[in-house]
C-alpha cells in the first residue's frame with residue numbers, strides 16, 4: 001500500500017474541492033483512498049497534512065463505460081470549443097451497359113419480343129425521351145443548430161471531429177435495368193449547441209450567431225453523388241447519344257461517376273450566454289443565493305469564493321400585479337462567477353465571463369454590505385466592467401446591498417445607500433445608447449481572445465471615469481438568504497427591466 005501525503009490548506013478551499021471532486025473520479029478505477037488528518041501534535045484541526053492512503057484494487061474494467069476525458073478546469077471550456085466537421089462524400093454512380101438481347105434464342109416468339117420491348121420502354125426517361133440514369137446518393141450535410149436543451153459546450157470537448165455519412169452508391173451489376181435506383185442520400189448530421197452560440201471559422205470569419213432557439217446554419221454541404229454512364233460500342237454510340245446525355249466518350253468521363261468529396265471545416269464555437277439580467281459582484285457577495293431565492297435555478301452556494309465556475313441561468317417569473325401584461329416582465333437572469341480586481345486582464349475567472357454580459361440589458365450589482373469596505377468593492381467591480389468594455393457602464397443597473405440580516409451591514413445601510421447612490425452623474429443618456437443588437441455588432445469578435453482589455457473606439461468613453469456614467473436606477477438593502485426586502489428588490493428589478501424595454505422600443509422607433 002502506498003501513502004500519498006498531501007498538504008491541504010483548508011478543507012473547504014477550492015483546491016481541496018478540486019481534489020475531493022476530481023481525484024477519485026480520475027483514479028478510483030485503480031486506487032482507493034482513505035483520508036486522515038494529522039494536525040500538529042496529533043491535534044485535529046491544526047495546520048498539518050492530510051495523509052491519503054492509496055492501494056491498488058482490482059477494479060473491473062468496464063468495456064462499455066469509457067472514462068470521460070478529464071476536464072480539469074471546466075469553467076475555461078464550457079463556453080469555447082474548436083471542432084472539425086466533415087460532410088459526407090457523394091455516393092458513386094455506375095458504368096452501365098445496355099442489356100444484350102439473348103443470342104441463344106434464334107427466333108423470338110412475338111410474346112417474348114413484346115415483353116422485351118415493354119421492358120425497354122420502362123426505363124426512366126426525361127421529357128425529351130432520353131434515358132435517366134441513376135445517380136450516387138448525396139453525401140450528408142452538416143448543420144449546427146441552437147438547442148434549448150443544451151447549456152454549455154462542454155460536451156463537444158469529448159469529441160472534436162464530426163463526420164456526416166457518405167451517400168449510397170448506385171447498386172448495379174453493370175447492366176442497365178429498369179429496377180436501378182439512385183443511391184441513398186445520407187442523412188444530415190445535426191449538431192446541437194446552446195442558444196447563444198457564435199459559430200466562426202477557426203481563426204476566420206463569423207458564420208452565424210445562433211441567438212434564438214431553433215436557429216441553424218448549414219456548415220458543410222455533402223458531396224454530390226456521381227452520375228452513371230452508358231458504355232457503348234463505337235458503332236452504336238451515335239444513335240444512343242441522342243437518347244441519353246450520359247454516354248461515355250472517353251476515360252475522363254469516368255471521373256464523373258465518382259461521388260464528389262465532402263468538405264472539411266474547422267470551427268470555433270463560442271457561447272455567449274443569453275440573458276436579460278446579468279448578476280455581477282465580487283466573489284461571495286451572494287449572487288448565487290439571490291438566483292436561487294428568486295428563480296428555480298439551483299446553483300452551487302458555499303462560503304468560499306468562486307463557487308460559481310460557470311454562469312447559472314434562472315427564469316424570473318412575470319409580475320402578477322401586471323395582470324395580462326405579466327409576461328412582459330419575465331426575464332432570464334445569469335449569475336456570473338465573481339469578478340476580482342484585474343478580471344478584465346484575465347485574473348480570477350473574470351475575463352472569460354465578462355463577455356457573457358454582452359447580451360444582457362440590465363445589470364444587477366450584488367454587494368456584500370457586511371464586507372470590510374462595500375463601497376470599495378462596488379467600485380472595483382465597476383472599474384473592471386469599465387476596463388473590459390466601457391459600454392457595460394452605460395447599461396441601466398440596480399445595486400443590491402446584500403446580507404443586511406447581519407448587524408454590521410444593517411447598521412450602516414443608510415450611509416451605504418447614500419454613498420453608492422451618489423456615485424455617478426445624474427443624467428440618464430438622452431438616447432438609449434445600447435440595445436443588445438447594437439452592442440453585439442459594435443464589438444469585434446476578435447476581442448473574445450484579445451489579451452488586452454477591449455477599448456472602445458469612442459475616445460470620450462475611454463477617458464470617462466466611473467463618476468461620468470449614470471447613477472444606479474435603485475439601491476436596495478436586502479438579505480437574499482433570509483428573505484428580507486425581497487419584494488422591494490423584485491419591484492426595483494422589474495421597474496428597471498420595464499425601463500430597458502421602453503428605451504429599446506424608443507430606439508426601434510427612431511430607426
Ligand SMILES: Nc1nc2c(ncn2[C@@H]2O[C@H](COP(=O)(O)OP(=O)(O)OP(=O)(O)O)[C@@H](O)[C@H]2O)c(=O)[nH]1
Pocket residue numbers: 281282283284285286287288289290300301302303304305306307308309336337338339402403404405406478479480481482
Ligand atoms: N448572512 C447572509 N449570508 C448570505 C446572504 N446571501 C448569501 N450569503 C452567504 O454568502 C456566501 C456566498 O454566497 P454565494 O451566493 O455563493 O456568493 P456568490 O456571489 O455567488 O459567490 P461566487 O460564486 O464566488 O461568485 C454563502 O455562504 C451564502 O450563504 C445573506 O443575505 N445573508
